[in-house]
Amino acid sequence: MEMHQVRYFLAVARELNFTRAAEQCNVAQPSLTRAIRQLEGELGGDLFRRERPHAQLTELGQRMLPHLRQCYDSAMNARSLASAIKKGEVGSLRLALSATIDPALVTSHVVELGTLFSNLDLKLLRGSASEVLDYLKKGEAELALAGPIAEDWDRLDRWPLFSEGFHLGVASQLKLAQQQTARLEELREERLMIRTYCESTEDLLRLLREREIEVAHFHEVSAESDLFSLLEAGFGVAFVPESTQSPIGLKRIQVADIDLERTVYLYGVAGRERTAVAGAMMKMLRAYDWSRTQTAEA
Numbered sequence: 324m325e326m327h328q329v330r331y332f333l334a335v336a337r338e339l340n341f342t343r344a345a346e347q348c349n350v351a352q353p354s355l356t357r358a359i360r361q362l363e364g365e366l367g368g369d370l371f372r373r374e375r376p377h378a379q380l381t382e383l384g385q386r387m388l389p390h391l392r393q394c395y396d397s398a399m400n401a402r403s404l405a406s407a408i409k410k411g412e413v414g415s416l417r418l419a420l421s422a423t424i425d426p427a428l429v430t431s432h433v434v435e436l437g438t439l440f441s442n443l444d445l446k447l448l449r450g451s452a453s454e455v456l457d458y459l460k461k462g463e464a465e466l467a468l469a470g471p472i473a474e475d476w477d478r479l480d481r482w483p484l485f486s487e488g489f490h491l492g493v494a495s496q497l498k499l500a501q502q503q504t505a506r507l508e509e510l511r512e513e514r515l516m517i518r519t520y521c522e523s524t525e526d527l528l529r530l531l532r533e534r535e536i537e538v539a540h541f542h543e544v545s546a547e548s549d550l551f552s553l554l555e556a557g558f559g560v561a562f563v564p565e566s567t568q569s570p571i572g573l574k575r576i577q578v579a580d581i582d583l584e585r586t587v588y589l590y591g592v593a594g595r596e597r598t599a600v601a602g603a604m605m606k607m608l609r610a611y612d613w614s615r616t617q618t619a620e621a
Contacts (some may be wrong), residue, residue, distance in 0.1 A: 328362040329395045331355045332370060336388055338377050363471040387515055414600035415444040419458040421469035422449055422547065424587065425567045429468065432607045440600055452522045459592050465601040467590040468608075470522030480591040485613035487565040489523070489583045490575040491551075494557035500574035507534055507580050516542040516561035518550060523585045530581055587613075 334344035335355075343354040361388070363370050370384035380388065416436065420426065426447075427529075437443045448458050458464035459479070472479070493500045499509065515531075517524055542559050544550045547567070550566045554561055555572045562578075564585060569575060589608050591597070 324362065324365055325358070326395065326398055328358045329391050329398075331358045332362055332387075332391055333395060335359065335378055336380060336384065339380075340376060341373075341378060342376070350426075408416060409499040413438045414442075414598050415446065416598075416600045417446045417448070417466075418465045418604070419450065419455045419464035419467035420453050421452055421467075421522065423470060423518065423522060423564065423567075424468045425564075427568055428566060428587075429608075432604060432611070435607065436604060438602060439603060451520045455590070459590060462592075462595075465591065465595075465597055466604060466608075468587060469590060470585045470587060472522070472588075472590065478593045480593045481588045482609055484587050484589055484608060484611075485566075486584055486586045487579075489527075489562040489564055489581075489585075491578050492554050492561050492563045492569055493574045493576060494555055495572055495574050497557055497560075499560065500575070500587065502576055504577045504579050507531075507536060507578055509558070510536060510578075514542060514551060514559040516544055516553060516559040518547075518561065518563075519543050519545050523564075523583065526585075527583055530583060534581075548582075557585060 331344065331348055331350070334347050335341055336342045338347065341356060342352055345355040348355060357455065360368065366383065366387060368383045369381050371378040384446060416433070418429065418433075420429070433443075433445060446464075448455075448464050450458065452469050453474070455464070455467045455469045456472050456474055456476065456479070459467055460476070463619065468484070474482075491499075491505060497527070499505060517528075520526075523530055542553070544553065550561055550563075551570050551573065553559060555570055562583060563569060566587070591601075591605065
């Protein structure tokens with residue numbers, strides 16, 4: 324079944340006249356008639372009763388009309404969408420974020436993309452560093468933001484965006500919150516909350532062990548929302564990245580004698596063709612002044 328056959332059929336069904344339908348389709352009537360005959364041969368029966376000067380739909384024609392109209396409309400919509408994508412008028416962005424990445428880091432860039440691509444579709448994926456890598460490998464995400472991903476995949480492209488330190492998140496009602504800075508020794512009296520999904524957790528635990536800070540007993544959380552809810556309730560304290568926005572009821576203080584830092588990277592897949600949207604997003608993220616993200620209050 325050829326699409327021009329469907330178009331000719333719909334024209335005749337609309338005009339109920341082969342001559343006028345041929346004129347509308349800008350084609351010679353014998354060509355139109357021949358195309359419809361071929362379509363009838365494929366469908367196994369007459370679609371029209373030829374009653375000159377008019378034509379009438381047969382029962383088969385009436386039953387086929389809604390299906391062929393839907394088929395034609397779908398094909399035209401697909402062609403229009405393909406043309407718009409080729410011209411860069413529409414597109415989709417499949418972006419993966421590590422669970423440790425504050426969405427505010429990319430929100431303004433996504434909004435800006437929406438002004439460049441009027442029909443932008445966004446698919447935002449979340450997960451651990453290993454899950455983010457899996458999204459990239461499977462093609463479910465074109466780009467990703469995360470801390471260091473340990474696996475050495477030879478097709479993994481990475482571009483450092485910024486490096487940042489960590490602050491200690493403390494509920495405002497705790498005694499520790501009255502200080503501007505704290506020393507690591509003071510954490511011996513606190514119950515530490517560990518973000519199991521954080522790429523820097525192993526580095527943090529190693530640093531604590533080196534300073535002989537007890538790390539055998541701590542709370543574990545697997546989501547930022549749970550972490551901040553428990554922190555606000557004063558259930559413990561936790562190290563959080565400088566770029567992470569935290570609730571108003573949470574005080575952030577510096578720990579003077581711990582050297583904990585992470586680098587946030589933009590990730591992509593080497594050799595894989597990128598969409599115009601992904602290309603624009605990559606340029607935005609790599610050109611942005613990321614020093615603006617390091618404005619968390621001590």
